Amino acid sequence: MSRGPYQSYFDTLKRKSTQQSNSEHQPVKIGQADSSNFNNQAVDILQEISNKLDRLGKTGHNPKVPDVVDTPRTEGTIDLAIINGKVVLPDVGVIETNIYIRDGVVCSLGTHPPADVKEVIDASNRYVMPGIIDPHVHLGLFAPLKTELETETKAALFGGVTTIGCYFGGPESHFKVFPSIMEDIQSYSHTDVIPHLVIGSDEQKSEIVDYTKHFGITSFKIYMNGIPGLIPDVDDAFILDVMDEMKRSGKECILCSHTENRYLVRRAFEKIKREKGDSADIRDWTDTHPDIAEEEAVIRLAYLAENAKVPIYMVHISSKAAIDRLRQIKPYNRYVNVETTSPYLSITRDSSMGNTIKMEPPFRDDKDLEALWEGVEDGLVDTIGTDNVTLTRAEKNIDASIWDTIPGYSALETHL
Template identity: 35%
Template structure:
């Protein structure tokens, strides 16, 4: 399938000045409402009553019957699991197809980031279709030592720590082999940089290693066996540990891909006295459980959980205990998943299907309002990760990032139509209701009706200032 439009149509759609008419605007703090938007020089220039007269020289984009969300933000994307250089093109095409205008990618390196950052930027700057920022993963002593420099020089205000990259596991990856002493020092350092977030993969790897060793004898392992190797206590205990240290030291933390009721309950209790804990879950923890028959295709970390845990994630989205939904997107080929179960790779693609999943399984089933979905995918990630007020809203002065959505469009997920380096999706064959039909980045249409508009390299790097 050709996902790219003709040159003639591209020129027609690349105007960065227009008035958007006919849409219902979706914002996190109010019900959807009819409003026209004037866009000038890639920014929201005015919020207008529907039908406000305008000069005939200003182009009009008609969006009758559609809902206009602020451009979506995926705060959890991985690159480099396939062909890293080309992935900056393929995975940002994939993001634009799903209505996303900004992504935050995890950058893991066993050297100083000062030695490799410029090279990474060269790769990304020339290839990205959407705006992008980085989380730096920290696992070397020099990473912690140089955090203040990374903040000032590169505008990176979030740092990933893997509690499972411990001891031998870390050294195997060419890292120092971190421990709780390293975590303590990391949080203490972060506390001196107001607004910096430590993104902490919460997993008690010692318990996991013991259980996994015993499970190796299972002849026909299933996703339930994978879940039993990483039971809820391994997530909950690690959450307690990092929240305790964060409160003690005054650090701000973000817990990605939370997946269990046990861990979420601990977060609820802790945040009553220490609010600087933010929580993310992923679409697959809302739609898949440990009884899934996907086999190694569904292998993830954290694993799919029980049906009760799935329900707990929906409850957390509804009551506000969970702040964001992000993909944990990993662009692997299907072949890497079809190895013997214990050797099969973990993770799968996900950015392009986040919104259809939340609309189909959330909004259309009465679990989530449109305003709450807007908060989860726009306002909250922009606020938490220092991209507001430029991103995450349609207020005057914000970037004109707009995702136009047809709530009633029902279509079957076909991974080959979405543009990822990956050649499969967990949702292949699912019929989902509610799809983005146009993605506008800084006033320029970059996707319309499943076709990509414009060349790679339009995406800009988002250097993030620290909160005061």
């Protein structure tokens, strides 16, 4: 029979008790209420408890659960009770319990129904989970921001996403555009929004400290590989400058990064375009962004972060090569955080969706998808976003050649 964690706890107690008894050299008479006898009784009780708890452990119950639930602080009126659901508790697991809500806030979990409940929702056979955060979203690229804040965040709620991390770019100083973006968010968004600012120009770089002061923003983004025609790529000197400015702000900033080596992407891109021309398809597109480009950039950025002592957040990691490399780096580099996306966990280049799935970085192969899932399961991957870009099929230009199709897709509503 295997020995669970409580059994070893019991062993420790028993050893201590035995040592104590021996050291006293006193004969213990049965029924006599001396301290040694008390210890033995306590050990017997603990043994029984430990056996029970270990059995619970084997049936999949998490021993942490009793600490979390069944502490109903439900005096007074409860506005809403969600009962009989399979409740997903982060860091605990899935448990069947009731949720009690007062004044819009979860005030208690537990199986003892309170006396006074205004509204009850029966969630039998359903999962109940906290609002999902999608940390990686782009809005307002092909339609006005106001419009997409209205439509896309509503779609997000239908899919269980209640908070989005949204990237705002453009060539100008963020002081020129961001104040009106904040107004639009307040007026039109149905979800909470965490804004991240793209830093692509010297002017934006020089204003980082002021962005933290005036907007309270501490999350910035660079594109190591840029997006041709849209977002400039940046070199290592620029990245170190940005990291220095983030430190100079005195705030706890984090640098998000599209992490690909621009030279290796360009080399592969030119080669495939030359060889395949207009006959290139979505499978060839993957070869224009080889995994070596992501792997190299991951290594380099992790090194720069470690050197500058600035936390980094590598968005949309897509390849097994990068995951394998991060598995070596991350235990020794506390500045590295890793994101992948729900589409990268679901789709490969062998999908039948053709140009619809043109993306940067591209969709890859089964081995990459498997490695990403392993990273999620063992905690190497910290977060999962979508990299949502809302655009119609016409805007994406999917009937054109792979070279003229626009990268990106909308995935916010289907994230979960």
